[in-house]
Amino acid sequence: MQFVQLVISGLAQGCIYGLIALGFVLIYKATETVNFAQGELLMIGGFAGLFAATTLGFPYWAVILVAMAVTAVIGFLNERIILRPILGQSAVAIVMVTIGFGYMARGLVTMIPVIGTDTHSLPVPFRGEVFRFAGLVISAEHIVIITVTILLCGALAALFRYTKIGIAMQAMSQNQLAAYYMGIPVKRLSSLIWAISAAVAAIAGILLAPLTFIHANMGFIGIKAFPAAVIGGFTSLPGAIVGGLIIGVVESLAGFYLMEGFKDAAPFMVVLAMLVLKPNGLFGERLAKKV
Template sequence: MGNADEGVRLLQFIQLVISGLAQGCIYGLIALGFVLIYKATETVNFAQGELLMIGAFAGLFASTLLGLPYWLALLSAMAATAIVGFGLERVVLRPILGQSAVSIVMVTIGIGYMSRGLVTMLPVVGTDTHTLPVPFRGEVFHVGGVVISAEHIVIIATTIVLCALLAAMFRYTKMGIAMQAVSQNQLAAYYMGIPVKRLSSLVWAIAAAVAAIAGILLAPLTFIHANMGFIGIKAFPAAVIGGFTSLPGAIVGGLIIGVVEQLAGFYLMEGFKDAAPFIVVLAMLILKPNGLFGETMRKKV
């Protein structure tokens, strides 16, 4: 009897870890946007969660109004949200560059509030929740007694593919190498002939597209609504844990937050689930202030 109970508990633990990894991938993708923008512009974009929300609604409209299949709706949402991110950098952020960091942060917070307000004003959206039609909804796979939903598999697989594509871009393309140079030293990159302002806009576009992917992946789990962007608050600790200047660290931090959140929600008292990410951040700031993969060396090109 004891061995049977231990087996059930082990299966429960594995189930929670898998769910946590899937949720952590969402956090990691949002944190990836935080890190991309911070490395390129030294700006913290607190509207990253709202870009996720905009991307989710763009995918919903592409799927329901235009009748596009799931993957084409995903690509359409990425393109639409990338344009939004590009425009925000050009129209809103660029004119205030050089102002204090607090001013820029407040502007990004304001962008988030305005985005939620504008979305709720749309007649077909409002404050209702919406369901994104996905071809794999409800499918499950049984692996050694563990039940894995197709949604979780798609989230994890898509995150792996996206991270591989981003890594290849930063390593093998001229644009990626130029972005790395800008992230190290903007002034030196400018004197070397790198179009710093143009690359900053592209980074915002890429971060917005990544947020759109996170929104589409999250939609089958939590539905689509105007307040879904608040998930960005939990993704921010993921960026801090991984190191705010590390792209791999953003994903690792997201996975840590996702697993800790799931385990805390199941094994600890009610309320610890939402508090767990911030407890982990406090512990990280005490033990390793730069994060797991944070840079401690001086910037250089």
């Protein structure tokens, strides 16, 4: 029972990692850049939601929409203004720009007088409720996280499968040049991808809020989502979620069964093993260059 309990809370936490990793993968697939500021977008989403919930008094579903909208706009502008001029530069340059954006976001948030460095809690309708089921105690927050993640994944899968824009995005991630020749507006789509991935981060932020509160440094969770993305292979959307779940469960189990301190290091040990044994991840595509 203990074990199942741990797995469930691990899965819930893993969904958060998975959603952040999903953001990494979306951007990586489309533009081959890694957004180190994904965690900060999550944080911005959290604060946008907080503003909508407390100051504007919106209901929960509207809070999610507001958070998504705000971060989507920020993600869009981020791609348009900061990243597009340096496309084609070295990976280090692009990574540094996203890190710089993350620093700025974190710093600017603490400058807003009412926020500062305090922690805030987001009012949610299901706070503190638990379900008892066959000897298990499952908190409502965990159930909401898992449900929303499943719904979101379904929505994204449908977007990529059935809509014209989704198919264009798929084409773009396979071969940008060819997509461009086919008349796909590659530039506009990559801005759009940034917006989508920022919105996904915002959802993760709102979902995470009941578990960890909202504060300026909550974005550091993004660092833990890297292992999730690597395990999934960095180019596979389902892989990101699976990787996130693996990391979440490993972390939860390691925190209980192993010595203190393993909880934080375990995800990184898993990812190192993965990189040494199978660098392309579980679902990554393996392409060889023709010389």
